[in-house]
Amino acid sequence: MRVWLSDQEYATLQAACGQMMPSGTGGPGADEAGVADYIDSLLGAFTFDPPRIWAGGPSSGRHGGAARFGDFIPLSRLDELAWRMRIEGSQGVPEREFNGPVIGLQQRYRDGLAALGADFVDVDGKEQRRRLRGDDDFREMLWEHCCEGMYGAPEYGGNRDGIGWSYIGVEGDVQPRGYSDAEVSEP
Amino acid sequence: MSAAAAAADADAIVIGSGPGGATVAEVLTRAGWSVVIMEKGRNHLLDPEDPTRPAGDYSNDEIKFVSRYFLGPDPLVEPRAFRRNAGEGEHTHVGEVNSIPTTVGGGGTHADGKVPRFREEDFRLHSMLGPQPGAHVEDWPLDYEELEPFYAEVERAIGVAGRAGANPFAAWRSGPYPMPPGAPMYGAVLSSAAAETIGLHPYEAPTAANSIAYAGRPACNNCGFCAFFGCPIHAKGDPVALLTKAMATGRAQLMSETFVSRILTDGRRATGVEYIDADGATHTMDAGVVVVAGGAIETPRLLLLSGLDHPALGRHLMVHFQTIVVGHFPGLRLHPQKGRSVTHVHDDAMVQDDAARAAAAEAGLPWIRGGLVEHSGGGLPIMSARHSPWGRAHAQAMIDGDLREHMWAFIMQGEDLPYATNTVDLSPSIRDARGYPVARVTYEPGAHEMAASKHHGTILQSVLEEMGAQYVIHTSSPGVSYHGIGATPVPESRHVIGTARMGDNPDTAVCDRWGRVHAFDNVIVADSSVFVTASGYGPTLTLVALAARAAHHLAGTKPTGPVEGDSGDPADAAADSTS
Numbered sequence: 001m002r003v004w005l006s007d008q009e010y011a012t013l014q015a016a017c018g019q020m021m022p023s024g025t026g027g028p029g030a031d032e033a034g035v036a037d038y039i040d041s042l043l044g045a046f047t048f049d050p051p052r053i054w055a056g057g058p059s060s061g062r063h064g065g066a067a068r069f070g071d072f073i074p075l076s077r078l079d080e081l082a083w084r085m086r087i088e089g090s091q092g093v094p095e096r097e098f099n100g101p102v103i104g105l106q107q108r109y110r111d112g113l114a115a116l117g118a119d120f121v122d123v124d125g126k127e128q129r130r131r132l133r134g135d136d137d138f139r140e141m142l143w144e145h146c147c148e149g150m151y152g153a154p155e156y157g158g159n160r161d162g163i164g165w166s167y168i169g170v171e172g173d174v175q176p177r178g179y180s181d182a183e184v185s186e187p
Numbered sequence: 188m189s190a191a192a193a194a195a196d197a198d199a200i201v202i203g204s205g206p207g208g209a210t211v212a213e214v215l216t217r218a219g220w221s222v223v224i225m226e227k228g229r230n231h232l233l234d235p236e237d238p239t240r241p242a243g244d245y246s247n248d249e250i251k252f253v254s255r256y257f258l259g260p261d262p263l264v265e266p267r268a269f270r271r272n273a274g275e276g277e278h279t280h281v282g283e284v285n286s287i288p289t290t291v292g293g294g295g296t297h298a299d300g301k302v303p304r305f306r307e308e309d310f311r312l313h314s315m316l317g318p319q320p321g322a323h324v325e326d327w328p329l330d331y332e333e334l335e336p337f338y339a340e341v342e343r344a345i346g347v348a349g350r351a352g353a354n355p356f357a358a359w360r361s362g363p364y365p366m367p368p369g370a371p372m373y374g375a376v377l378s379s380a381a382a383e384t385i386g387l388h389p390y391e392a393p394t395a396a397n398s399i400a401y402a403g404r405p406a407c408n409n410c411g412f413c414a415f416f417g418c419p420i421h422a423k424g425d426p427v428a429l430l431t432k433a434m435a436t437g438r439a440q441l442m443s444e445t446f447v448s449r450i451l452t453d454g455r456r457a458t459g460v461e462y463i464d465a466d467g468a469t470h471t472m473d474a475g476v477v478v479v480a481g482g483a484i485e486t487p488r489l490l491l492l493s494g495l496d497h498p499a500l501g502r503h504l505m506v507h508f509q510t511i512v513v514g515h516f517p518g519l520r521l522h523p524q525k526g527r528s529v530t531h532v533h534d535d536a537m538v539q540d541d542a543a544r545a546a547a548a549e550a551g552l553p554w555i556r557g558g559l560v561e562h563s564g565g566g567l568p569i570m571s572a573r574h575s576p577w578g579r580a581h582a583q584a585m586i587d588g589d590l591r592e593h594m595w596a597f598i599m600q601g602e603d604l605p606y607a608t609n610t611v612d613l614s615p616s617i618r619d620a621r622g623y624p625v626a627r628v629t630y631e632p633g634a635h636e637m638a639a640s641k642h643h644g645t646i647l648q649s650v651l652e653e654m655g656a657q658y659v660i661h662t663s664s665p666g667v668s669y670h671g672i673g674a675t676p677v678p679e680s681r682h683v684i685g686t687a688r689m690g691d692n693p694d695t696a697v698c699d700r701w702g703r704v705h706a707f708d709n710v711i712v713a714d715s716s717v718f719v720t721a722s723g724y725g726p727t728l729t730l731v732a733l734a735a736r737a738a739h740h741l742a743g744t745k746p747t748g749p750v751e752g753d754s755g756d757p758a759d760a761a762a763d764s765t766s
Contacts, residue, residue, distance in 0.1 A: 019577075019578065020578065020581070021577070022578065022579055022582075025579045025580075025581070025582045026582040026583045026586060027581075027582030027583075027585060027586060028582075053255060054244075054251045054255060055246065055248055055251055056244070056246070057243055057245050057246030057248070057419060058241065058243050058244075058245055058246050058419035059246065059419070060246070060247075068243070069246065069248070073244055076444060077465060077467070078261075078264055078444070078465075079229075079261070081264055082256075082261040082263045082264040082620075083261075085264070086263055095620075098618045098619075098620060098622065099266065099281070099617055099618060102263070129578065139577075143573070143577055144254075144573060146577070147569050147573050148250050148254055148569055150572065151249070151568035151569045151572050152249060152250040152254075153248050153249075153250060153251075156250055164568070165568065167582070167585075167586065168568065168586055168588065168591075169588075170524060170591075172247070172568075173246060173247030173248065173410075174247060174410050175247050175408075175410050175412075175419050176419075178407075178408025178410045179408070179409040179410065179525040179526070180409070181370035181409065183409070183522075183525050184370040184371070184372055184373065184409045184525045184526040185370050185371050185373055185376065185526075187373055187520065
């Protein structure tokens with residue numbers, strides 16, 4: 001489900017994520033895991049109530065217990081200030097500029113995706129990778145979020161059906177089941 | 188209680204709800220005092236309706252805890268400034284610097300719970316080993332014998348799993364650990380065997396995570412989310428056990444999202460505090476005693492914001508210089524995600540031997556000391572993915588799992604020496620979201636830390652080779668030039684120590700031997716700020732024992748012995764838990 005990005009931006013993001021984590025390479029690609037959806041959900045976190053910043057706890061229901069990860073935790077006044085600064089940027093609001101202007105993730109993505117070019121989805125993979133290599137700051141931010149979107153809890157919008165965990169043989173969250181002493185100590 | 192205390196809103200205000208503050212609150216409320224605990228972070232630890240139960244917010248969630256600052260502080264609204272030395276100008280970095288969680292439970296929430304005691308010589312370093320050039324190495328104003336009853340009391344209170352006698356270098360103890368050790372991690376079994384082969388002495392890490400049901404809290408279920416994470420089931424006892432005991436007396440009030448901006452004073456006495464609530468409104472509260480337990484960065488910050496002027500305040504910051512030695516084991520599957528993060532450690536680098544003396548001499552130093560060495564495994568999925576390649580090689584790299592399944596590491600928490608030039612002060616320009624100057628950390632390791640890291644890192648490298656490593660990487664935090672890896676100058680260590688040192692001389696020490704600020708009759712520091720030297724052991728249990736000692740001194744009480752009916756024998760405790 002599209003949350004914040006425009007159609008053009010989303011398509012560019014999806015193609016960029018596909019280069020970071022391509023399909024058909026022995027594991028799921030970013031497309032199968034919904035990595036672009038994870039990033040779009042982060043950028044649009046404040047379109048939800050409560051904002052989709054911190055998933056709930058203590059269990060996801062995947063290993064017993066109640067399925068609570070989907071109950072996102074409400075933010076305090078200070079939490080909301082921090083996350084609006086991080087996502088939206090300071091935008092000239094004095095309350096957000098106590099240490100100077102802050103460029104938010106929304107702007108960084110909007111600028112970074114635009115810099116990849118309006119034709120990014122149409123050029124071949126080699127050219128897409130060349131353009132991604134040309135902007136270290138954007139690519140490093142994108143990579144960080146790709147990793148979260150592939151290997152973080154599915155409730156944040158990525159790692160669809162736990163596909164990022166299953167292909168590398170991890171279970172992700174394990175509460176309340178945990179592991180037995182034998183599983184800890186034996187090969 | 189004094190007349191001043193009788194007229195106050197509380198007998199004591201405790202600033203900070205981490206291990207030190209929680210300990211003071213527990214001891215004072217047990218003695219009948221009314222205590223208000225002010226914590227600037229949120230309460231994700233205790234159920235507001237029933238503080239003996241978890242709040243239910245903690246979870247096995249790498250995004251929440253590692254990527255999104257769930258335990259705080261968020262560096263956008265509560266940043267710190269950093270520089271290596273004054274020659275670098277006002278600062279070179281603003282953001283996360285040695286961050287300890289800003290939340291109810293403080294640093295105890297994110298720690299993996301290793302709680303070793305110090306040894307006798309840690310309190311008498313100057314007497315036993317002598318001075319170091321450029322460092323203010325001094326003896327503490329108390330010794331191990333004086334602190335031992337408090338160590339024993341707090342080990343029982345928080346619940347420590349361990350095995351007396353397992354560590355041949357350990358200080359004497361008046362009784363056994365309250366619980367037997369938990370399940371050893373597979374990788375630690377292998378690394379311990381390799382360490383023993385080359386003559387080292389690994390042992391089960393004393394850990395404040397229940398190996399059996401204890402004091403109403405369940406046994407750890409080995410979920411693996413210890414370091415960096417809050418425990419969803421309250422198997423980690425520090426400081427939840429102390430906070431819940433304090434709350435159960437009915438004499439403690441916990442005020443979360445409450446930022447203390449200033450200690451109010453009248454001559455030599457504190458009269459209370461000024462604080463800002465969750466809505467940003469400013470208030471004051473009176474108290475008979477003010478206890479500061481914000482950690483060795485936030486405590487000096489608050490004392491400076493309160494106008495305390497002392498030449499040693501903020502000086503002698505120590506962080507534990509971390510030596511990190513990582514081995515690659517393609518033939519082993521070490522499953523480090525199962526278990527308590529660290530189940531084995533060794534202390535050999537804290538002991539003087541001929542090789543250490545030779546390394547010191549080669550470096551032109553009178554002596555070197557390393558620190559506790561943690562045996563630990565690889566990263567969680569997101570952490571390891573970030574260090575994997577992007578593009579077509581990514582999926583196979585993650586399947587191979589070199590940074591998860593096939594990696595084992597030693598982290599040595601090397602003893603930092605107290606240098607007057609390593610400091611915490613107020614940033615001239617950077618503010619927090621409330622408008623107050625943030626702490627500025629000025630820190631760089633000295634010749635001692637570099638020499639100890641190089642010497643002991645080489646030994647640790649040989650252990651991993653003995654274990655079968657295909658290759659070994661030796662690095663450190665902060666990064667230093669001799670290995671060329673990890674060049675970031677901001678230390679990763681969350682052990683912050685020594686910025687309001689204790690001592691009998693009010694001209695050279697900020698606090699007296701009881702943690703009382705010399706300049707005031709009723710302001711107590713109850714965290715690792717008061718340490719005179721850092722040792723190479725994690726500071727938590729020692730700061731908790733010191734906090735208990737300070738609180739008992741305030742209340743005129745003594746540490747308690749074993750609970751009646753409790754033999755103190757872990758075997759009995761294990762039998763009780765299953766009966």
